[in-house]
Amino acid sequence: MISPFASNAKIQGFAGFLLFAGFVLAVTATAADPATPGWTPPTVSEVGKGVWRIRFGQPERFTPNAVRESQPNWDGIARLPAPGTLPFQPEDIRCRVTPARTVVYVPCDEPDDQIYGFGLDPAAYEQKGLRKYLSVCAGVMDKTGASHGPVPFWLSTRGYGIYVDTARVPWVHVARLAAKTAAATATAAEELKTQAADLYIARPVAGKTAVQVEIPGDSQGVDVYVFAGPTPREVVQRYNLFSGGGCLPPLWGLGMKYRAFTGANQANITNLARALRDRQIPCDMLGLEPGWQSRSYSCSLTWAKDRFPQPESMVNELNRQGFKVNLWEHAYINPDSPLYAPLQPLSGDFLVWGGLVVDFADPRAFRLFADYHGQTLIDHGIAGFKADECDNQPLTDCTPFNFPYSSVFPSGIDGEQMIQLYGYYYQRSILSAFRARNHRTWGDVRATAALAAPLPFNLYSDAYQFDQYLRQLVNASFAGLLWSPEVRDAGNLDELLNRFALSSFAAQMCLNIWFMPHPVWEQYDHDKNLAHELLAEPEQQRIAARLREIVTLRYRLLPYLYASFHRYQAEGLPPVRSLLLDFPTDAELRKVDHEFLFGDNLLVAPYLGSEHRRQVYLPKGCNWIDFTTGTLHPGGKTLTVEGQTGDAPLFVRENTLLPWAEPVSHIASETVFDLTIKVYGDHPEPFTLVEDDGETYDYERGAQNRLTLTWANGQGAVVKNGSYPGSRYRLSRWEKVALHP
């Protein structure tokens, strides 16, 4: 027989072959199908109003929830708006616990919703269709979400959020996989591709899909939490309150932080402090970089006596001048450190830069580290720390510094979990030393984890592109994180000024001038600054003046920002946040990752790069007032704004009462802000200022006052409630702002 060869005949040939093969297989349901056996049974509990826990198997010993800083604020959760309806039942979340990994499947079948979150993602805003790799990571790895704050928490525009409680590095497939059960129909022929790039573009997923979380290794089980809305805003609030509520910084923490040259000595620091005051640039915090220590890679955590012969008198003098001092460090302990011997048995089996890796999961190590900071540094006037290098180098970096996943620690925590939690534990240890002294602190940290809202530390990163800096600020607000888009240097003066401006509207304003020996206004070019090639004095004056203007605007808004932080603490509402949270029905906002809300009523649209012109989308649902011109714009439209670099276009929500302070050079215990209340619109909403000592935790025990401002019939009024005996604000006047179309 001569075999036929055309397509039809081949099928005949293959039919014969099937007979030859001699078996017939029934089409069976497969794994992604809930009808298949092998699913781990869920135990669902409603643990709070609109918060469900779904437990699969036995969760691991070390997870963010197991090692959390604070207990959930259930009362706060109960005070939120009533939960909305979920688009699925908690029981619809499925999980498969296998020896190699635990996999969670959360239904995500809505064609028109969008997913946000996964922490401090520098590169992606809308998350559907992406594969995430939620590793703590010092670099940007495309849109994988590997970042300084990877968080397996996401929210849907449909008004729910999911948190998967793991300290391992999960892969997350965000509505991008097609299950076999979903589609098995013939496909249309496609045009042949003649460019490699065309072959591998992402294609839409047909049929049922999910957000699918793969947790590798040691799979005993996992807890999944569901947070109800009704809108994404309440989802975020529930998550943050479940985390324990947002942190409350000391009032001085909202001022400006200037981080000095790594090689600065005592005289240089003293001179810098004087220069800031001479230039009349408001500043509250001075940061000392590696050079303050006798050994910095790894860390001795002791002063370098050659550079700082009298550290205590320097710190005292800086404090007297109104500067809080923040010290850079990391938690790899040098043999020269007094902490080395006691921590030697309470550390991992590998060294980093020759230093011990602290086993923070062991309460003895945690306390040794905290108490050392307390007794040798905090008790001597240090107000905060910058916890560096607790991040993890990207897996594309083949000569990383970090300890391996296989590290062994006396506490029994796994190396992978320790890498993911190192920054989180580190913050908690430092914080505990301040809490023990009833001091609030305000710090910087290079990495964090889920449930981090109660920790008063600001993330910073090496994702330094302007768009990444801005996107991280917006994404942070979905995940209980605070982001400090620190200014280091810039390609040109315009970009420098725009970076100043962006930083001034973040939770923390920080100039991190660690690699320049001279103040940034004397020379912003790194190499020239290092070479002592300074700008001419008129240029220095011009830059200092612009910086002063930018910082002053922030200081005028500090009472307003501080009120927002009190809301963060009590209600879980982020002080700086995505517009999506306040305008959930405006679909135009789904892609807007370059504007944000600063407090409840100010929309900030920073100039990008070295531009001084941009488009601004104003959300639907209210009118907006251009802060500079007083022009009233309806929401739902896009404007073009233009100004000078270093300005940040600002729009005030109509019907806002905006507290506006006389500027101060810094915030002392006794500072009283002199306020004008600016009235925008004819029917302003009430606004609540909060006053307390600004420095301690006494507010938790009632030592705070709530000052509710109202305006009616051309008249302002204040109602004060609370038992804080002091007074932080002097309301000088009310100013009805003239609006024009």
Next chain:
Amino acid sequence: MISPFASNAKIQGFAGFLLFAGFVLAVTATAADPATPGWTPPTVSEVGKGVWRIRFGQPERFTPNAVRESQPNWDGIARLPAPGTLPFQPEDIRCRVTPARTVVYVPCDEPDDQIYGFGLDPAAYEQKGLRKYLSVCAGVMDKTGASHGPVPFWLSTRGYGIYVDTARVPWVHVARLAAKTAAATATAAEELKTQAADLYIARPVAGKTAVQVEIPGDSQGVDVYVFAGPTPREVVQRYNLFSGGGCLPPLWGLGMKYRAFTGANQANITNLARALRDRQIPCDMLGLEPGWQSRSYSCSLTWAKDRFPQPESMVNELNRQGFKVNLWEHAYINPDSPLYAPLQPLSGDFLVWGGLVVDFADPRAFRLFADYHGQTLIDHGIAGFKADECDNQPLTDCTPFNFPYSSVFPSGIDGEQMIQLYGYYYQRSILSAFRARNHRTWGDVRATAALAAPLPFNLYSDAYQFDQYLRQLVNASFAGLLWSPEVRDAGNLDELLNRFALSSFAAQMCLNIWFMPHPVWEQYDHDKNLAHELLAEPEQQRIAARLREIVTLRYRLLPYLYASFHRYQAEGLPPVRSLLLDFPTDAELRKVDHEFLFGDNLLVAPYLGSEHRRQVYLPKGCNWIDFTTGTLHPGGKTLTVEGQTGDAPLFVRENTLLPWAEPVSHIASETVFDLTIKVYGDHPEPFTLVEDDGETYDYERGAQNRLTLTWANGQGAVVKNGSYPGSRYRLSRWEKVALHP
């Protein structure tokens, strides 16, 4: 008491704090220390001469060794030189099997050795100090070793090799981690860094270290194999023979392969075949790209009738003209394919491009796939396949096409293991169909695994930089892999010619012109070729002539290369390999990843990029003869060579007998090569040619002849042994090559 604050006083303060802390901790041994409990006990067996297996716990069900193609060639191993002394005992290899991962520690304390291997690494040659991530990977991820052929096998210049038998994605820390037990001494103060890049440079590791392999998930245990030398060459031979020995291609597979335009139709293919013969460019294989199928993403595995109305007659006609036909495909099965229904229940739970993921680990699926290829394609004249898309997209790609690690398959293989083994199984399934017909095949594959030496498939990749292409060729020889540095396009004509030349000295020579409708000599610029903007005829002639010269040189060397492949098959010695393997004591070669041996006696030093000048290092231990000029050079020195692009500088080892064939346009069953034996030097080593039918496995049953050539007293002699009745070579003459200094 006023607290002292200076450095000394702080230590006092801390001493007080330690008393306060109220506990004293003994310094204990930690995990990386073999004295610590927690190690998994090894079971050591010498499984072959110079091959040890160290078993820890219970290995997983799916590993390369468990699913291997061929049994070890123990006889071949026994015939190798006696094993050298290992620098450690097999028992010194330690392992910790934990629920989250299995970790293997292989001592690597020699300060002066170097480590090579880890598969088809495109970016790293010397491996010490690196962190590897041995994922099958379609892109280059720095020096992590993620590649199209990641292999957890490495070798040391000390003369041993290690294979860790896992199908998971291991992290490997290659002598880069410092154990706590190794170093705890005070450090010298370092200069403060003022550039971020300076902070994170890799620093040398002090004290004891290891090659540390972390295998994630499902950790029951693992087998580790140790291969003795005495030199790296015998290590590689032992590993390849343990794999089953190298593959033996059909003789025609060593000719040139030209892959045609994806959109070509029957007439275009016929014209291309004619054009190759008209231009007198030797060619044995034509490859058809996606357009031959009715559906290609995912694959129908049936002919596109519109483009190919009479495929059988076309294939018959091509075969008659001396062209073997190779078909592109991948193993994601389109609903339109006859294979869809039978494979539906024997596939993974997720689709790729809407196609089924074949559960090759289920013998039924494996056989269905093989038999379909056999009955509908191989039995109709198809001689080979290109198995594409079985690789895995880099984890930095956030919209990948591949199935997830959490995929579930009926056979019980894990998704991660399946991703790592998909290409390996795929080759085996195809190969089994050819073996069942007693046909050798020669194919292309996008991904492979460990123990792959017996598989007659050539890797190709998207790492297309010239240096990466060359480095992969050299690295492949450490890992039982074959590498085809296929030519696709080039920035300019010089680079194109150099790429031709490099390809001509690889295990497979392939021009993959899949995205150009016209032959590459008519227009090598992709966009212009697509736009039908062809070169002027004189320029076309010039390019075709150069291509003809380059290909002809390869065809002249085919008998020589075929002999090398027989050595690969019987002795495990790679036909194209790193110079390190033949000159293990020449430390200058440790960094030389841009020259290689082609067969036993030819050193190839290709021109890089679009250069026509380069430096060539000639290994110590013998003299070398410039192939073009006949100039004799002593080994151990670096020359500068210069020529024209498209040449590849060639050096012949002194005292070589080099078979040199009259060129042919292609290799038919009846082809007899007309040979000149070129004699280089006065005391040449014997050389053994092998002849057989070139097409079947009959050689395994003795149907091969070994023709041993010797030269003495100005006279050549041939001794023939074996029972193959045919004759493949006609020895016309011996030519003593004139050498001059």
